[in-house]
Amino acid sequence: MQTLKDSWFILRGDYRGNKMMLLFQLLFSIIFMGYLGAFAAMTINDSLKAGERMVITDYLLLALTPAIGFTYCRNTMKYWSTNSYTKLLAYLTSLPIPVRVILCKRRLQALLTFFFNGLLFFGILYGVGVHLREALSLPSYLVFALTWTGYGIVLTGLYIYFEYTVSGKAYFWLVLLMMVAALGVALLIRLAGGNLLLYTVSNAKSHGFLSPLMWGALLGGGLSLWLFSRLTVYRLKSRDLV
Template sequence: MTTLKQAWVIVRSEFHGDRWKLLWALLFSLLFMGYFAALSGMIIDDTLSGHDKQLLSDILMVTMMLMLSVSFSRRTMKYISEDSYTRMLAYMRAMPVPTAVILCKRKLNTLFAIVMNSLLYFGLIYVLSPGIRAELPPAAYLAFALTWIGYSLIVAGMYIIIEFSVSGVMYFWIISAIMLLALAVSGMVYLVGGNLLLATVAVSKEWGLLSPLMWGALVLGVLSLQLFSRWTIHRLKSRDLV
């Protein structure tokens, strides 16, 4: 059996064994993404209409891209108090499950989270934001959404190696530092007169699905996921889970 098939069997068995886990993830994602989609829609409309909320729009979009690859499960919510990622690794290693299968399973979970969260978040923004519907036709908006999803993929690769390399508490502090760094970049762009949201809208509107920004972000996202995965495999082989 190939690595991908083995990983898919484990993922499928987890959901079949605990259907409440899938329902919880769907409901929490719907509530979380629904709230922030409504908030984002209002702020995007204000930004597109020329009101002075450009910094806020960038901060919100950057923050959400850091969240798209997060699966809202019990393991995610308990990663500090129970060090759930380390416990999961120890359980998999005791079965035993090959390192490549563990990593493939994690990437499948990441892709599932990004697809589900992105559909909810960007779908609801388009429904709730008349300004962005007027600015971007469906093909251009798809390019806009895929550009930001590419950014989320770049970060997802970093998340994987961090959560598989350190304890839950250390994971929290590193992720917090990444978020602060991303917000600082948004602030610097604003201070020099730029705006990430408006730039993405402009490029998506002009190029549509041929957007070089979109394809660049997606390619970098896939490369990030693969590169960090290779590093993670080496880290997993030597990490002490006791």
């Protein structure tokens, strides 16, 4: 409990101390999530309208949903050239702050980012997606959104591990590999005759808030954050941050 309080205190201080950074994050998130939400909505509309098992819809959901948990600011967007994640970690570990508090702060940040960006992304997705609104009532759509949010949080645990354990360039290539893996998964599901979009829509419509898929995804997200945090703490014991 003390770790959580300390992490929240540090996170709150970060935002209070740099209001311009917070404003930039808000503006960029609104623009970027608006673009992603509108683009995904148009593709999903086409798929639901025709009732087709389109690979592109599955790929977009698999690849873009984890991006909801990314923090968009000037420093993190330059991770490739400036190795900003490693520099930030080196700075934080030089302070009298336990590593577990640093990781807890990052988890809280990810969850808050998912909440805010998720409202934008899924709100625009539902607002623009005419056929999505026809297929799902608002409560059922909330189940759909929470299911995919859980999936996104699962991968966020892995991305946090990458942030704190590899260089900026290595992080870029790992993210690119994840994008390719998402395409591979979407293609395999299509070849097997399935479709994640249609399945999750059907699941949300038929099960509602009793959906085992939704609760399993959310539980998996929580376990992922906890597990990869522990792995990150272990890995940092031997990582050179210079």
